[in-house]
Amino acid sequence: MTAIILKAADAAARIKAGIAAEVGEARARGIRPRLGVVLVGEHGASGAYSRSKIRMGSELGVEVELSSLPADVSEAAVVAEVGRLSADPGTHGVMVELPLPPQVSLARVLAELDPAKDVDGTHLVNRGKLLRGDDEDALFPVTPLACLALLEEAGVSPEGRSVAVVGRGETVGLPLAVMLVKMSATVTVCHSRTADLAGVVSGAEIVFTAAGRAGLIVPSMLRPGQTVVDAGISVLPNGKIAGDVDPMAAEVVARLSPVPGGVGSLTSALIFRNLMKAVRLSERRTGAAVAWRPLPERGRLAGRRCAEGRPAGRRCEDGRYAGRRRTPLRRDAENRQGLQSMPRCLSP
Secondary structure, eight states: OOEOOOSSSHHHHHHHHHHHHHHHHHHHTTOOOOEEEEEESSHHHHHHHHHHHHHHHHHHHOOEEEEETTTTTHHHHHHHHHHHHHHTTTTEEEOOOOOOTTOOOOHHHHTOGGGGGGOOSSSSSHHHHHHOOOOOOOOOOOHHHHHHHHHHTTTTTOOTTTEEEEEOOOTTTHHHHHHHTTTEEEEEOTTTTOOHHHHHOOOOOOOOOOOOOTTTOGGGOOOOEEEEEEEOEEEEETEEESSBBGGGGTTTEEEOOOOOHHHHHHHHHHHHHHHHHHHHHHHHHTTTOOOOOOOOGGGGGOOBTTSSOOBOBOTTTTTOBOOSOOSSOSSSSSHHHHHOOSOOOOOO
């Protein structure tokens, strides 16, 4: 038996058609969607991804502004550029191409990024909303979304099924596992310490891989009837791209996504779908009294400001808690509600 190959071309075409329609509607309302891309250095893959976004943006009617910075740029300069794009009302989405050079902290850069413009879904605010199941106001990471889009393309629902996710990275594996749990799947996350990887993979009805190890999943680990979505990417010594799953697995399973031509082909389109969601979020908060402010230094939490100019909601600048309580933030719902419900400062 030869597996049905889950190519992304048809799904990508439908997604792009929907985005183009949304762009047309936005322009009719006087909004010109714009994506800001920050590229630090010229890594082969990240540079190619940036250029592909410019091409796709042109196809969809979206303006793409590429901020190309040298590899030896200071962290402060990268942070400033991300801050500029976040503060620009004409820029609706911002993404930072990875990897960053060692002198630039990704955490510091993301702290300057407006979560409502985080089209890559990497900001801690968006990750928290993912855990909470807040689909309305969040932007989710695109590679897990691409995995689920391919599954939907195959007509396979994860609800009630046993699912193995191979890889626990913050970019794909962990957020994908959370999304699957929210879809009522029974999920097992596998990693380098998993004792019986073959047994877990063989026992699952649906398998997702995102380990970045070429040929990790071999045909003997699989069985007929399974659906396998490969999100792993490795560069072989000959320069070719390979996934986590041995291509011979197509002789065993029922459905298999290829690498290349599968998950990766959908991610760029989904970046633009997130961009149009960011446009809607921007419209929703237009006219609000408070705009996004980046996290201040020393990790203090930023939020709305009280009449005296101190941040209200969780902490004032002098370290006192604002709201109904001055006790440290606890995890219980009652205290959290109390801290966030009063946009005023209790400092004298």
